[in-house]
Amino acid sequence: MHLEEKFKELKERKEKALIGFVTAGYPTAEGTQEIARAMVKGGVDILELGLPFSDPIADGVTIQRASERSLEAGMNTDVYFEVAAGIKGVEKVCLTYYNLVLQRGLEDFIADCESAGIKGLVVPDLPVEESKPLLRICDRHDETDLIFLIAPTTTEKRMARILDVASGFVYVVSLLGVTGAREHISDAIHPLIRRIREVKTFIPLAVGFGISKPEHVRTVCEVADGAIVGSAFIRLIEKGLESESKASMLREIEEYTRSLKAGTKTV
Amino acid sequence: MSSYFIFDKIIVKENMQSRPDEHGKYGIYGGKFAPEVLMSALEELEKAFNRFYSDKRFKEELNRLLRTYAGRPTSLYFAQNLSERYGAKIYLKREDLVHGGAHKLNNTLGQCLLAKHMGKKRIIAETGAGQHGVASAMAAAVLGLECEVYMGTEDIERQKLNVFRMELLGARVNPVDSGSKTLKDAINESMRDWVTNVENTYYLIGSVVGPHPYPLMVREFQRVIGNETKEQIRDAEGRLPDTIVACVGGGSNAMGIFYDFLDDDAVELVGVEAAGKGLETGEHGASICAGTEGVLHGMYSKLLQDEHGQIKQSYSFAPGLDYPGVGPELAYLADSGRVKMVSATDEETLIAFEILSKLEGIIPALESAHAVHYAIEEAKAKAKERKENLIVVNLSGRGDKDIFLVEKVLGGECK
Numbered sequence: 001m002h003l004e005e006k007f008k009e010l011k012e013r014k015e016k017a018l019i020g021f022v023t024a025g026y027p028t029a030e031g032t033q034e035i036a037r038a039m040v041k042g043g044v045d046i047l048e049l050g051l052p053f054s055d056p057i058a059d060g061v062t063i064q065r066a067s068e069r070s071l072e073a074g075m076n077t078d079v080y081f082e083v084a085a086g087i088k089g090v091e092k093v094c095l096t097y098y099n100l101v102l103q104r105g106l107e108d109f110i111a112d113c114e115s116a117g118i119k120g121l122v123v124p125d126l127p128v129e130e131s132k133p134l135l136r137i138c139d140r141h142d143e144t145d146l147i148f149l150i151a152p153t154t155t156e157k158r159m160a161r162i163l164d165v166a167s168g169f170v171y172v173v174s175l176l177g178v179t180g181a182r183e184h185i186s187d188a189i190h191p192l193i194r195r196i197r198e199v200k201t202f203i204p205l206a207v208g209f210g211i212s213k214p215e216h217v218r219t220v221c222e223v224a225d226g227a228i229v230g231s232a233f234i235r236l237i238e239k240g241l242e243s244e245s246k247a248s249m250l251r252e253i254e255e256y257t258r259s260l261k262a263g264t265k266t267v
Numbered sequence: 268m269s270s271y272f273i274f275d276k277i278i279v280k281e282n283m284q285s286r287p288d289e290h291g292k293y294g295i296y297g298g299k300f301a302p303e304v305l306m307s308a309l310e311e312l313e314k315a316f317n318r319f320y321s322d323k324r325f326k327e328e329l330n331r332l333l334r335t336y337a338g339r340p341t342s343l344y345f346a347q348n349l350s351e352r353y354g355a356k357i358y359l360k361r362e363d364l365v366h367g368g369a370h371k372l373n374n375t376l377g378q379c380l381l382a383k384h385m386g387k388k389r390i391i392a393e394t395g396a397g398q399h400g401v402a403s404a405m406a407a408a409v410l411g412l413e414c415e416v417y418m419g420t421e422d423i424e425r426q427k428l429n430v431f432r433m434e435l436l437g438a439r440v441n442p443v444d445s446g447s448k449t450l451k452d453a454i455n456e457s458m459r460d461w462v463t464n465v466e467n468t469y470y471l472i473g474s475v476v477g478p479h480p481y482p483l484m485v486r487e488f489q490r491v492i493g494n495e496t497k498e499q500i501r502d503a504e505g506r507l508p509d510t511i512v513a514c515v516g517g518g519s520n521a522m523g524i525f526y527d528f529l530d531d532d533a534v535e536l537v538g539v540e541a542a543g544k545g546l547e548t549g550e551h552g553a554s555i556c557a558g559t560e561g562v563l564h565g566m567y568s569k570l571l572q573d574e575h576g577q578i579k580q581s582y583s584f585a586p587g588l589d590y591p592g593v594g595p596e597l598a599y600l601a602d603s604g605r606v607k608m609v610s611a612t613d614e615e616t617l618i619a620f621e622i623l624s625k626l627e628g629i630i631p632a633l634e635s636a637h638a639v640h641y642a643i644e645e646a647k648a649k650a651k652e653r654k655e656n657l658i659v660v661n662l663s664g665r666g667d668k669d670i671f672l673v674e675k676v677l678g679g680e681c682k
Contacts, residue, residue: 053576053577054446054577054578055446055451055452055455055563055564055578056455057302057455057458057459057462057564058302058462060459061445064445065445068445068446071577076575076577077575077576078575097562098300098562099561099562099563099570099572099576099578100575100576100577101576102561102562102576103561103572103574103575103576104575104576124302124303125300125301125302125562125565126300127299127300127301127302127303127306129290129298129299129306130298130299130300148303149302149303150303151302151303151304151306152304153303153304153305153306153307153308153465153466154303154306154307155307155310158306158307173303173304176304176462176463176464176465176466177304177459177462177463178459178462178463
């Protein structure tokens with residue numbers, strides 16, 4: 001199902017979307033599939049699966065470290081699509097940097113997304129100004145949405161341009177900064193969501209960057225259609241690798257997902 | 268003398284005005300591949316640059332700094348001993364004499380002045396060899412701005428002297444321990460800082476790389492090198508040179524000296540990349556000679572990468588050339604054939620480094636010694652053909668920062 005339909009289905013159940021991010025191949029390719037299963041069991045609605053890049057400029061230290069580890073363990077674009085195809089029972093979105101899409105070839109990358117059942121593609125270093133070639137291919141295939149980001153610094157003019165071509169959902173960047181769990185969520189979200197809604201009322205808005213607690217998710221879901229949690233999952237995996245057994249790490253991830261998911265239910 | 272200075276007489280010929288285009292593209296290269304958070308800052312920067320760059324008072328202020336603080340114009344020195352030995356006329360554009368010891372200050376003064384006019388109080392910069400970091404710290408100090416420099420821990424180890432200099436100049440040096448712990452990772456970390464502090468911070472990029480408008484701005488602030496050279500070589504020789512040689516890491520000293528000669532078709536422009544341990548070993552920094560097209564640090568350019576698009580670690584014993592990308596305009600000029608790109612290994616460069624030190628009493632930066640190597644080879648080749656040959660080498664920096672490294676390589680024995 002297309003991403004927008006997923007949001008619609010959730011809305012009918014009086015729920016918002018929990019979008020969980022993990023870096024593919026961290027700690028291993030098999031490990032990612034087990035972690036994904038735990039997140040699905042915990043109730044994640046959309047799984048954002050990161051294809052790691054050597055130079056992730058939009059990411060904070062947590063995801064950066066996971067990317068390095070994953071690449072060292074042999075992750076590459078071929079392996080990525082195998083891992084992604086093996087994950088079932090959840091809508092999947094790919095997050096990666098533009099050079100990896102370019103080197104595979106735009107057409108091939110989108111075709112591979114389609115075969116692996118990936119419904120959306122987030123490319124943090126591909127602003128709307130440079131997105132035309134990839135957007136054209138996504139539109140032609142009509143299976144994978146190109147997900148755009150909007151930040152507190154996005155001007156009205158650019159916001160209109162982004163919302164004109166956006167589909168699937170809009171990734172609302174809650175703060176100025178890189179990815180990473182934070183103690184409090186940003187005050188910038190409410191005014192930003194209002195600004196977006198003045199331009200376009202009917203595209204799902206998911207808020208990311210800095211969200212790590214059930215109460216963050218609940219606050220975000222009061223105004224947006226979904227919450228994106230990334231670095232907090234990576235930290236759980238990191239912690240699990242250091243101390244506990246795999247089974248208890250997976251259990252903890254499942255429980256954590258469940259606690260976050262509870263924040264998305266409006267009744 | 269005043270005619271030497273930049274901005275007094277900028278001759279922009281028609282075919283150049285089209286580059287970059289309105290999207291910041293040089294042919295297929297360049298552009299703005301930046302995170303959404305930075306897009307409005309890049310727009311603001313472009314507007315500010317266009318406004319101040321055409322402002323008479325801004326130019327006067329920058330010219331005053333270039334003249335009285337940086338020590339411009341730098342001399343164009345006829346290297347007589349080198350010339351006699353190799354049978355050519357070899358001139359050195361002495362950017363090593365710029366305050367701080369490298370051409371980097373031309374750009375940092377321009378950008379810090381721009382930042383000041385934009386009302387930004389905090390400057391961040393990345394550095395490889397430490398030269399851009401030192402130049403940033405100097406420009407920030409003289410213009411009363413706060414300065415933080417990101418530097419890979421590998422480079423901190425290689426260039427301790429420059430770290431100490433930056434700290435003396437009042438800058439804070441932030442070590443970067445991720446990835447290859449060199450220039451590319453320092454750029455990543457600077458971009459992360461900028462994303463976080465974009466509202467009060469100016470990101471001072473040190474080379475003709477990054478998203479538009481950086482490659483354009485840095486080129487414009489470095490054009491003073493070629494502008495002076497053109498006048499000086501005419502005064503000295505009554506004609507333009509046959510060849511101009513510059514080393515290429517990101518490409519700022521090369522674009523600086525090449526740009527005003529682009530329309531002089533008879534002048535051969537040669538960029539020398541770092542072949543490190545040899546192009547065939549894979550341990551080098553030759554993004555144009557041995558790289559492929561892709562996106563890194565906000566630009567579409569030539570990169571060192573694997574077949575999946577992961578960026579490879581570059582290598583050169585000259586930290587200023589140890590970068591897996593290159594400025595988009597140079598990639599464009601290389602494709603078009605206007606600039607000839609070659610490379611020199613560490614070993615070849617070290618020989619040129621010693622020759623210049625001994626023959627002319629000038630210790631070049633290891634980066635610049637790559638260009639000296641090519642000039643010597645070119646002189647030798649043309650001497651065989653018994654052709655008159657006028658070569659200008661951009662001596663982009665002095666080698667004091669490298670002496671410990673060279674001592675280590677030579678095993679403590681200077682030949």
